[in-house]
Amino acid sequence: DAMVIQNxxxxxxxxxxxxTLSCSQTLNHxxxxxxxxxxxxxxxxxxxxxxxxxxxxADTPDNFQxxxxxxxxxxxxxxxxxxxxxxxxxCATGEGYETQYFGPGTRLLVL
Amino acid sequence: xxxxxxxPSMDCAEGRAANLPCxxxxxxxxxxxxxxxxxxxxxxxxxxxxxxxxxxNEMASLIITEDRKSSTLILPHATLRDTAVYYCIVWTxxxxxxxxxxxxxxxxxxx
Numbered sequence: 001d002a003m004v005i006q007n008x009x010x011x012x013x014x015x016x017x018x019x020t021l022s023c024s025q026t027l028n029h030x031x032x033x034x035x036x037x038x039x040x041x042x043x044x045x046x047x048x049x050x051x052x053x054x055x056x057x058a059d060t061p062d063n064f065q066x067x068x069x070x071x072x073x074x075x076x077x078x079x080x081x082x083x084x085x086x087x088x089x090x091c092a093t094g095e096g097y098e099t100q101y102f103g104p105g106t107r108l109l110v111l
Numbered sequence: 112x113x114x115x116x117x118x119p120s121m122d123c124a125e126g127r128a129a130n131l132p133c134x135x136x137x138x139x140x141x142x143x144x145x146x147x148x149x150x151x152x153x154x155x156x157x158x159x160x161x162x163x164x165x166x167x168n169e170m171a172s173l174i175i176t177e178d179r180k181s182s183t184l185i186l187p188h189a190t191l192r193d194t195a196v197y198y199c200i201v202w203t204x205x206x207x208x209x210x211x212x213x214x215x216x217x218x219x220x221x222x
Contacts, residue, residue, distance in 0.1 A: 042215065092155075099157055100210055101157060102156065107152070
């Protein structure tokens with residue numbers, strides 16, 4: 001049974017064209033995270049929501065934004081994707097700051 | 112920066128135990144040792160975590176030294192599906208602590 005769901009699994013967008021990635025969870029966890037993972041690198045945290053409180057990492061570019069309309073869903077918006085934003089985007093959830101559970105990821109290709 | 116040191120790669124024969132070492136000499140008293148793995152093109156998968164005592168679950172065993180400066184993840188009977196990058200991470204759940212992934216160990220299980 002899928003617990004952290006990411007759609008789509010693969011996303012192709014054009015340079016500069018806004019794109020939204022989605023994440024949903026059936027775990028009812030109060031914390032949701034977004035990570036970026038570039039090829040052959042470790043995942044890097046972009047930001048997280050603790051309930052409705054948004055927490056941005058200091059080095060996350062302004063081009064990346066997020067929305068969490070309810071407990072189950074969280075979105076990653078890339079306002080103007082550049083070629084350097086091509087990566088795997090990982091969503092994770094956790095109960096408080098306990099163990100994080102990851103989704104399968106969305107691989108973003110920027111043309 | 113990651114607080115752990117792992118070998119970059121190791122091979123293991125199918126059916127044999129895989130012993131993955133991790134050094135975390137600067138670990139604090141309230142920091143847990145977490146292990147995740149990432150199979151190619153998938154999201155990281157939680158394996159196990161521990162504070163002081165050895166832990167075992169259906170996936171693996173975690174052995175933590177008495178001084179907590181190092182640990183070993185044991186996959187008792189490695190299968191080809193265990194081929195993945197294994198990440199050892201030290202993390203506190205007392206307050207916001209970033210789940211920082213290092214380079215990990217690429218484990219290849221061979222027939």
